[in-house]
Amino acid sequence: GAVVSQHPSWVICKSGTSVKIECRSLDFQATTMFWYRQFPKQSLMLMATSNEGSKATYEQGVEKDKFLINHASLTLSTLTVTSAHPEDSSFYICSASISGVHSQHEQFFGPGTRLTVL
Amino acid sequence: GENVEQHPSTLSVQEGDSAVIKCTYSDSASNYFPWYKQELGKRPQLIIDIRSNVGEKKDQRIAVTLNKTAKHFSLHITETQPEDSAVYFCAASITGTASKLTFGTGTRLQVTL
Numbered sequence: 236g237a238v239v240s241q242h243p244s245w246v247i248c249k250s251g252t253s254v255k256i257e258c259r260s261l262d263f264q265a266t267t268m269f270w271y272r273q274f275p276k277q278s279l280m281l282m283a284t285s286n287e288g289s290k291a292t293y294e295q296g297v298e299k300d301k302f303l304i305n306h307a308s309l310t311l312s313t314l315t316v317t318s319a320h321p322e323d324s325s326f327y328i329c330s331a332s333i334s335g336v337h338s339q340h341e342q343f344f345g346p347g348t349r350l351t352v353l
Numbered sequence: 354g355e356n357v358e359q360h361p362s363t364l365s366v367q368e369g370d371s372a373v374i375k376c377t378y379s380d381s382a383s384n385y386f387p388w389y390k391q392e393l394g395k396r397p398q399l400i401i402d403i404r405s406n407v408g409e410k411k412d413q414r415i416a417v418t419l420n421k422t423a424k425h426f427s428l429h430i431t432e433t434q435p436e437d438s439a440v441y442f443c444a445a446s447i448t449g450t451a452s453k454l455t456f457g458t459g460t461r462l463q464v465t466l
Contacts, residue, residue, distance in 0.1 A: 267452070269453060269454075277458075277459070278442060278456045278457065278458050278459050279397065279442065279454075279456045280456075281453055281454065281455070284453055326394075328396060328397075332452055341387070341399065341402070342452070342454060344396040344397050344398075345396060346395070346396045347394070347395070347396055349394070
């Protein structure tokens with residue numbers, strides 16, 4: 236149980252285009268989903284926290300107009316990188332947490348999406 | 354906000370030896386401390402976690418210790434094997450509605466034959 240999927244697993248796009256990444260919880264309802272970015276040989280940096288039906292909370296320094304997050308249901312969150320540029324090339328990973336008193340600690344991670352902007 | 358420091362950044366041990374990775378955190382309100390193993394190009398995988406009401410937790414060859422007073426926690430891997438080679442991340446969070454994780458900078462562990 237507690238499986239999180241991401242689609243696509245990798246994407247190459249031209250500079251200036253937009254890219255949408257989907258994150259799905261397959262066998263549980265995720266009250267909260269998180270989006271991380273990981274540059275090569277670096278740690279995971281939280282970009283935003285998203286709760287179903289409400290606006291995402293962005294971390295300091297993350298442009299909300301550039302990284303659009305939609306959490307339309309308890310099983311799906313999407314991250315859209317708008318007007319992508321080469322510096323946006325990174326590994327984007329989502330995670331989901333299960334609602335409930337006893338299980339609210341653990342986050343379950345998706346497999347990640349490698350974005351390359353040419 | 355929370356800040357998590359992790360040391361060392363790289364660690365090379367011989368197969369069968371023990372490996373220790375240390376982390377310190379800044380926010381005394383943090384109460385959940387997971388450790389993740391990440392192989393190249395893969396998702397982080399939870400290997401062990403500890404909550405602030407516990408000082409030590411063990412799972413076969415892996416153990417984690419927590420010192421709340423000093424605000425540091427450590428990962429101990431005994432009898433290391435080549436398949437333990439990966440990048441390990443510690444993290445800290447304050448459990449609650451958000452429960453967002455702050456990650457350490459990572460330790461690249463290499464287990465040599």
